[in-house]
Amino acid sequence: MRCDVLTLFPAVVEAYAAVGVLGKAAAAGILDVRAHDLRRWAINRYGQVDDEPYGGGPGMVLMASVVVPAVRDVLSSGGAPGHVVITTPRGRRFDDAVARELASVSRLVLVCGRYEGFDERVYELLGADEISLGDFVLSGGELAALAILDAAARHVPGVVGDPGSVTADSFTSGLLDFPVFTRPESYEGRVVPEVLLSGHHARVAAWRRREAARLTLALRPDLLRGSWPSLDEASRAEVVEIAADQGIDFDPGHPGA
Numbered sequence: 514m515r516c517d518v519l520t521l522f523p524a525v526v527e528a529y530a531a532v533g534v535l536g537k538a539a540a541a542g543i544l545d546v547r548a549h550d551l552r553r554w555a556i557n558r559y560g561q562v563d564d565e566p567y568g569g570g571p572g573m574v575l576m577a578s579v580v581v582p583a584v585r586d587v588l589s590s591g592g593a594p595g596h597v598v599i600t601t602p603r604g605r606r607f608d609d610a611v612a613r614e615l616a617s618v619s620r621l622v623l624v625c626g627r628y629e630g631f632d633e634r635v636y637e638l639l640g641a642d643e644i645s646l647g648d649f650v651l652s653g654g655e656l657a658a659l660a661i662l663d664a665a666a667r668h669v670p671g672v673v674g675d676p677g678s679v680t681a682d683s684f685t686s687g688l689l690d691f692p693v694f695t696r697p698e699s700y701e702g703r704v705v706p707e708v709l710l711s712g713h714h715a716r717v718a719a720w721r722r723r724e725a726a727r728l729t730l731a732l733r734p735d736l737l738r739g740s741w742p743s744l745d746e747a748s749r750a751e752v753v754e755i756a757a758d759q760g761i762d763f764d765p766g767h768p769g770a
Contacts, residue, residue: 514616514669515545516662517587517595518655519580520625521562523548525655535663538672546662551575554583563628572629580624580635587622595622597641598661600654601630604643607661609684611644615661616668623661625654687740688748689729691721726751734763741765 518526530539530546538544552560556578563573588595596618605611615621624641636643646657666672694705708720726748729737737744737752744752756763 514543514619514621514666515547515592516621516623516666517547517549518623518625518658518662519549519551519583519587520653520655520658521551521627522625522653522655523550526659529659530662534672535666537674538666538669541671543669543671544666549583549587551579551583554579554586566629570629574629575627575631575635577632577634577638580631581638584622584624584639584641593619595620597622597624597639598658599624599631599636599639599641599643600626600645600657600661601643602645602648602650604645607644607646607657607664609664612661612664613668615665621662621665623654623658625658627653684736686725686748687736687744688725689733689736691725692728722748723751723755727755730755730761730763737763738765 520526526546526548530536530544530548535544535546539546551562555562556576561576562579563575566572566574584597588597596615598615598621600623624639635641644657644661646660651657694709698705698710706720708716711717730752741749752763752765755761
């Protein structure tokens with residue numbers, strides 16, 4: 514998978530993409546991340562890429578005459594056709610389903626916003642996939658782009674060494690991940706659950722399924738309601754039983770329940 518990132522701060526992207534899971538995937542030839550400095554397409558020798566908004570108001574706006582040629586040049590630079598993503602608060606909400614969707618494309622082109630955002634003609638001319646991490650504002654799109662890249666890359670075969678780590682991740686199954694423990698067995702009076710020390714794989718699997726259901730019901734009932742149609746029968750049964758045991762009025766078909 515190739516990913517081109519257009520940004521005013523390429524060093525940020527390059528540093529993150531060189532370490533951890535992404536760095537290993539790049540070294541193995543599975544992932545190819547290329548950062549492109551938007552100032553290469555500046556309109557003058559001073560490196561100008563933004564200007565004041567028409568009609569007045571605070572801040573500066575990234576210019577269409579910079580961003581559009583930059584994206585078009587990168588797209589024409591060779592390789593597979595690119596799926597262009599613009600990080601913007603007005604985009605569709607990013608989640609694991611979107612990450613899996615993006616992981617299926619052979620080439621991503623991520624465009625990072627800054628300042629007061631993009632000239633509206635950037636959206637009109639590029640017809641990009643607009644994506645938001647959530648209802649909050651970041652100083653720039655680099656963090657959002659890296660989060661999108663990282664989450665999507667985990668679903669690309671070979672990026673994560675143990676595929677089971679991905680299938681067991683929170684959100685992949687529709688539930689939060691189950692609690693995990695490591696040494697020591699006892700710490701400040703809190704001990705590892707006995708079942709995890711038993712070596713009984715079926716009991717461990719059942720405990721993990723129940724704990725994942727318990728945590729999701731307690732902390733993210735909204736996630737349960739959204740994933741209920743695709744949740745496996747065993748997990749559904751756990752949720753219903755836990756809700757009954759704890760006197761929780763949980764209705765998977767009612768957003769407010």
